[in-house]
Amino acid sequence: MAKTYHSFGGLAAAAAAGVLVAVGMLLLTIVVMVEPAGAAFPGKPGKIAYRCYDGKDYEICTIKPAGGGRLQLTDNATNDSEPSYSPSGKKIVYSGQDGPNADWEIYKINAGGGGKVQLTNNDTDDFTPFYSPNGQRIAYYGYDGKDWEIYTIKNAGGGRVQLTDNTTNDYDPDYSPSGKKIAYSGSDGKDHEIYKINAGGAGKVQLTDNATDDYGPSYSPSGQRIAYYSGAEPTREIYTIKPDGGGRVQVTNNTRDDLEPSWGSS
Numbered sequence: 170m171a172k173t174y175h176s177f178g179g180l181a182a183a184a185a186a187g188v189l190v191a192v193g194m195l196l197l198t199i200v201v202m203v204e205p206a207g208a209a210f211p212g213k214p215g216k217i218a219y220r221c222y223d224g225k226d227y228e229i230c231t232i233k234p235a236g237g238g239r240l241q242l243t244d245n246a247t248n249d250s251e252p253s254y255s256p257s258g259k260k261i262v263y264s265g266q267d268g269p270n271a272d273w274e275i276y277k278i279n280a281g282g283g284g285k286v287q288l289t290n291n292d293t294d295d296f297t298p299f300y301s302p303n304g305q306r307i308a309y310y311g312y313d314g315k316d317w318e319i320y321t322i323k324n325a326g327g328g329r330v331q332l333t334d335n336t337t338n339d340y341d342p343d344y345s346p347s348g349k350k351i352a353y354s355g356s357d358g359k360d361h362e363i364y365k366i367n368a369g370g371a372g373k374v375q376l377t378d379n380a381t382d383d384y385g386p387s388y389s390p391s392g393q394r395i396a397y398y399s400g401a402e403p404t405r406e407i408y409t410i411k412p413d414g415g416g417r418v419q420v421t422n423n424t425r426d427d428l429e430p431s432w433g434s435s
Contacts, residue, residue: 231261245265247265274295308368357375362376383408404425
């Protein structure tokens with residue numbers, strides 16, 4: 170899964186300036202509207218979760234792959250976004266505001282609706298939650314008062330672990346199939362590169378090192394490659410690398426933007 174980070178800098182700057190509330194709705198449209206729901210874990214195809222507009226705000230909905238059977242899971246006066254299924258398919262985790270004009274927190278809900286649980290509760294924004302392959306933890310990125318860092322929590326909330334702690338922004342974690350590593354995009358002080366870290370913290374490794382921005386890492390089902398996108402607008406391309414870095418392969422090559430790879434199983 171991936172995010173269009175070129176628009177995210179404005180959100181980070183706004184948060185740092187304490188004006189996120191005033192511009193939140195505008196930047197929400199810019200930053201997360203293009204973001205797909207989290208990729209499903211291997212298994213029988215189920216319904217598709219997505220962000221839907223109910224005429225007042227954005228909610229979480231599901232629909233059958235062939236269309237029909239639409240179900241609105243959330244119904245409130247605040248915005249909900251970025252749904253991602255649990256490995257069992259029984260739960261959906263997502264990011265939502267915890268009140269009108271409030272900050273963003275991590276929630277989960279039953280895939281059929283009901284049973285909503287707030288998993289994080291603080292005064293800063295938390296975005297883009299994803300379950301670990303065994304369903305026991307949830308990774309996301311959140312604002313620590315200075316910049317954006319990678320965190321994990323237990324699937325029932327609590328047990329928060331901050332995996333990264335630096336003076337630069339880190340975004341969009343993606344678990345390896347084994348659940349032992351997390352790949353993410355982070356700034357090296359000059360541009361954005363792809364990194365990985367142990368799922369319990371420490372062991373940070375920079376996987377790419379170049380003069381262009383690299384975003385949106387997505388592990389292959391085998392864990393043997395990582396896909397991501399790189400370059401400058403409007404001609405960014407899709408690449409893959411080995412999980413320890415190196416062995417870069419350019420997958421797309423054209424004069425248009427190619428973004429947000431999500432590696433599925435065959």
